[in-house]
Amino acid sequence: MGAFFALGLFQGAVYGLLAVGIVLVYKAKRVFNFAQGEFGGVAAFCAFYLTVSLGLPYWIGVVGGLAAAVAMGLAVERVIVRPLESSSRTIMLVALVGVALFAIAVTVLVARPIPRVMPPIVEGGTVDILGAAILPQQLILLAVLAVLAAAMAWFFRTDLGLAVLASSQDLRAAQVVGIGPTAVSRLVWGMAALLGGVAGLLYAPVGIFTPGFMTFTMLVPAFAAAVLGGMTSLPGAFIGGLAIGVVQNLGIYLLGQQLAVPGAAELSVFALLVLVLLIRPQGLFGKEA
């Protein structure tokens, strides 16, 4: 049980990292970014190509992967998001689902759907926490999540961050005081892609990875984490991510192992998501309406 708690905490760190990007886009654009996971997927595949296939140093792989993610973020902003700015949010959501599926289709096409192993940042044995074997990579992941969540919370207090918030609250009024909507949009999507890229690069070495690995299993828990945290709160995304990870793993332990319920991981996340939305739709740290 303690082992499942610890496993959940570290698994939740990945959800939190994705949730920080989701919250950033939602705060700035009021859009659910279903492509957030694939920023990480693209970054992981590029880093794998550079470091393993070409044998370049690890830091080049990291920089290349992050650059690819940011390039993808800016491309999505230019080609999909900006032209659809005025259409309904549902259409935007479907378009972003399309972007995620497009990225997966491209990775399948280019890289073939075979499992790959990415070398970790720090080699070394596992650490025992509450009886669970935790990789050094996962410790780094949790630390990076804490730093990034704090950095993003700080960002929204800077002039630049306030400009992004102003632009999301009233685009016209923000324009009047000299905040360009295009620059804000580029900044937000570039940053979201960077966060997604970091999540992908840090999570890929934890297990084996295949095309779509950041979307198929990670995206729904990450959204659940963002909703639990209140959708607009960065500390919320951090705590929500860890909480979803813990709930999911306790669900796996109690439902899956004790009662042999299939799909316990998905079931517990779904149950928690519905409960939060029905009982406290503003989440833990969200403001009312």
Add this chain to the structure above:
Amino acid sequence: MATATLVLTRVRIRGRIGLVLRVALVLAALALVAYPLLYGGDVWAQRISRAAIYAIIGLSINTLTGHAGQISLGHQAFVGIGAFFAAFTASRLGAPLGFGLAAAALAGTVTALLVGMVALRVTGLYLALVTLAFGLTAETTIFNWREFTGGGAGAFAPRPALVETDFAYAVLCLGVLALVLYADWRLVSTKAGRALAAVRNDEDIAATLGVNVTGYKLGAFCLSGLIAGLAGGLFAYWNQVVQALDFEFQVALVWVLMTVVGGLRSRLGVVIASSFFALLPLTLPNFLSGLPWQPPFLNEAVYHVLPPFIVVVMLLVVLRFFPGGLGQLLAPVTGPATRGSKGARR
């Protein structure tokens, strides 16, 4: 007076042209389906069944998203429940096909009603998220429940003698598709369709107009679930075995994409786009590898992963350039045919 007569005459003429156009369109569509059905053998009969099932699923999503404005990213749950119920009644209870399809439709309705009750509280983007998570849960939990679905081996649904051949089964699927199309047409041209349009546009205004928003929303979910369950039942007997793998996360997303590419609220567009999406993975790889000239860097394996790629490119092109989907592209042709009997369509 003279002007009024003139207008009336014009309307009558246009009505007549519309009727002729409509009959011509229906005949053309029938010919398009009948040719491969009659001369394509079992392979094409199977493909046409698949296309019809996809079209029914597309119309199910169209009912919910197009008419009622509620998004569902978890439609594989409704379709899958229908399929497993049909297979369960067929293989465990030995029930006839009609009973199996009715059970499938009922199962889809009940499931959709449950999700619809959540949708009364949770709207918009959050509903998309809940349905996505629900679809994922249904796929991993319910569809892997060994006693009900047979676990990984799948549940079997043997066809009864009457529709044993692929040809007869294709005719059955087309018949159900025709029924669903008729239901959709009646829905939009009656009070219920106008009420749903009001709910779609603005729930508060609809409520002040005396529209029972809760009832119509739940009704739309139930109808969509019924149609989806029916499609699932047809799928079960079509494939004759149902597995959890048939109702993956990606499948549900592709269904939403095909409905949007077809154009929400455009019956013809949805049917064409759904059929296209159903047939593309079956026909494209064979077609491309049968071409006399093969590009050096492409091969059969690449052709098999091309369809999802094409599908998504189509979606992005449609959203970017024709937000109304195929329906918008077809409007110059279908416009004169449907004008005058538009009902609640916008």
